[in-house]
Amino acid sequence: MTPASLEPIVGRYLTTRVADxxxxxxxxxxxxxxxxxxxxxxxxxxxxxxxILCDAAVTDHFRVLAFDLPWHGKSYPPEGCHDEExxxxxxxxxxxxxxxxxxxxxxxxxxxxxxxxxxxxxxxxAEHGSEFRALIGLEAADFQKPWYDTSWLHRADVHGGEICAxxxxxxxxxxxxxxxxxxxxxxxxxxxxGVFRGDLHFYRVDGDLRGRLxxxxxxxxxxxxxxxxxxFSCTPEDTLRTAEGISGARVEIMKxxxxxxxxxxxxxxxxxxxxxxxxxxxxx
Amino acid sequence: MNTRNDRANGDAPADLASRELAARLRxxxxxxxxxxxxxRVPLLTTRALVAVDAEDTHLDFTQGRVTVREHxxxxxxxxxxxxxxxxxxxxxxxxxxxxxxxxxxxLSKRGEMRFEGHLHPFLAHLQFFKDLLSLPRAxxxx
Numbered sequence: 001m002t003p004a005s006l007e008p009i010v011g012r013y014l015t016t017r018v019a020d021x022x023x024x025x026x027x028x029x030x031x032x033x034x035x036x037x038x039x040x041x042x043x044x045x046x047x048x049x050x051x052i053l054c055d056a057a058v059t060d061h062f063r064v065l066a067f068d069l070p071w072h073g074k075s076y077p078p079e080g081c082h083d084e085e086x087x088x089x090x091x092x093x094x095x096x097x098x099x100x101x102x103x104x105x106x107x108x109x110x111x112x113x114x115x116x117x118x119x120x121x122x123x124x125x126a127e128h129g130s131e132f133r134a135l136i137g138l139e140a141a142d143f144q145k146p147w148y149d150t151s152w153l154h155r156a157d158v159h160g161g162e163i164c165a166x167x168x169x170x171x172x173x174x175x176x177x178x179x180x181x182x183x184x185x186x187x188x189x190x191x192x193x194g195v196f197r198g199d200l201h202f203y204r205v206d207g208d209l210r211g212r213l214x215x216x217x218x219x220x221x222x223x224x225x226x227x228x229x230x231x232f233s234c235t236p237e238d239t240l241r242t243a244e245g246i247s248g249a250r251v252e253i254m255k256x257x258x259x260x261x262x263x264x265x266x267x268x269x270x271x272x273x274x275x276x277x278x279x280x281x282x283x284x
Numbered sequence: 285m286n287t288r289n290d291r292a293n294g295d296a297p298a299d300l301a302s303r304e305l306a307a308r309l310r311x312x313x314x315x316x317x318x319x320x321x322x323x324r325v326p327l328l329t330t331r332a333l334v335a336v337d338a339e340d341t342h343l344d345f346t347q348g349r350v351t352v353r354e355h356x357x358x359x360x361x362x363x364x365x366x367x368x369x370x371x372x373x374x375x376x377x378x379x380x381x382x383x384x385x386x387x388x389x390x391l392s393k394r395g396e397m398r399f400e401g402h403l404h405p406f407l408a409h410l411q412f413f414k415d416l417l418s419l420p421r422a423x424x425x426x
Contacts, residue, residue: 147393158408166410170387174380229383232390236383 009053011074016103018070018096021081025100026074027067031059034133034281035109037101038066039117041139041260042203043164043196044187045073048114051266057274061281062110067100069093071195073187086198089206093120098128110280112136115234115259116203118225122242126213129221134280136224136273139231139259141238142209142245150204154194161189164196171259173230175268184263218248222283224276225249228257250276298337302370305420306339308377310352312419313343321419322348325412330405333365334417336373350416364401366417372396377421388414 008030015024028046030053038049046066053064068075071086097120101109110133113121118140125135148167154160165188172181188196216223223246227239236253243251254261254272261269312318322328325348332343342353342360353360368376368391375385384390391397399406406413 145393147389152407157404163407163410166414167389169411169414170389173383174386230386232384232387232393 007050007054008059009050013074014067014100014103016099018078018099019092021070021078023070023078023096023099024076025067025070025096027065027100028053029063029065030054031062031064033061033063035101035104035106036062036064036277037097037106037109037111038064038262039097039111039113039120040066040069040072041115041117042199043072043168043191044184044260045069045075047073047187048184048260048263050263052262052270052273055266055270057270058277062277065100065104065106065109069096069199071192071198077192086192086194087206088116088199088202090120090123090202093202094123094128097124098131101131108133110134110136110277112138113140114138114262115140116199116207118234119203119207119209121223122209122213122216123207125216125218125221125223125246126209127215129217132221134222134224134283136226136276137239138226138261139228139234139239140225140242141227141234142213142242144234144238146204147233150197150200153197153200160193160196161191164188164191168259171231171233172264173228173256173258175256176258176264180264180266184260213242213246216246216249218246222280223249225251226254226261226272226276227251228254228259228261230256230258233259298370299339301374302337302339305336305370305373305377306341308420309334309336309373309417310341310354313350313352313416315419317419318350318416321412321416322350324348325409328405328409328412330364331362332406332413333362333367335365335367337370362401364399364403364406366397366399366406366413368397373420376418379421381421388417 009028011028013024013026040048045068049066052058071077118137121135121137165185225239225243227236243249257265257268328345328348330345334341342356344351372391
């Protein structure tokens, strides 16, 4: 019989203002040291970072915090917004990340985001780099070519959770362990109606950063980009092209990983992440 | 009278590859694994066409159970079609597909696969169809 075990993750709620709304934001944290704020992918939630939150090689030196964007996971839509169409915007996303960091008094945190979280990391680097110790974009690019009509994600005659999970299932690398693949997809099956589609509004309509990253100063705030070789949404070519346009950006393509490195294959992902965190730690 | 194999002997290598891949698909879909998958979609009744280049296979679904129809009359109807190149299906069905060749939509993004017709039954049961069309990978060659 497997012995009982208690994980070090602690979950809490933070209520803070984001733009004109009062948001009750759920977050989980573990560890001590340099704040490391983790941003989940579109249509998912902070559970994607559960392995990093339990990795002593990380939490011995970093205070890892992962929050659910409003409308996701255990963070409700803002009060009075339940009947509105959810559409994430660049402005809204940046305001949410900055509000979270400010409310908790985080001192020059590292921010690591995946997919839409990776895209917003680029925006943070371009416009607010001095606020952060370093930025890590996973599956990040200034733009990527859309590959399907998102209207299928939210309609009465198709189960939203099932189609969201099925669509992204191909973004998981075939080498990823079944349990981690299943957990990654389960979050998509649990997403609120229209939320994945609303996130992709930012990704596809509102967040095109081509030609807008010239202000990034990697001397002031180091920028790391990691993309999985099996990601055909944000392809390795998308990330490499983006990195070429940012002087000093560090980029690596991860083997045997897809669009969800931290949740689909945590053992493989940490091989790429730990050296970066070590470098950030030693550079102060 | 010519048999199917006799005709195949005169085919170009590319046609032979398509024919063999289509046969591999049909064999896999006649395996009990396909029936087991069908239990996940008891409300699915539709008609699909799966093409390996010009080699068509018609699949009739009744309450999740698939019937493979290899020889059909002209104008046999279908609701939606999935058309892929022989290269696409061959790459998808290796034990560990290469990046960009590992999923129906990865293949469509690179121009090796197309979806046509009334897509609702396909997309409303997307994971089922993805898993069903991956069965030749698990089953190996025909």
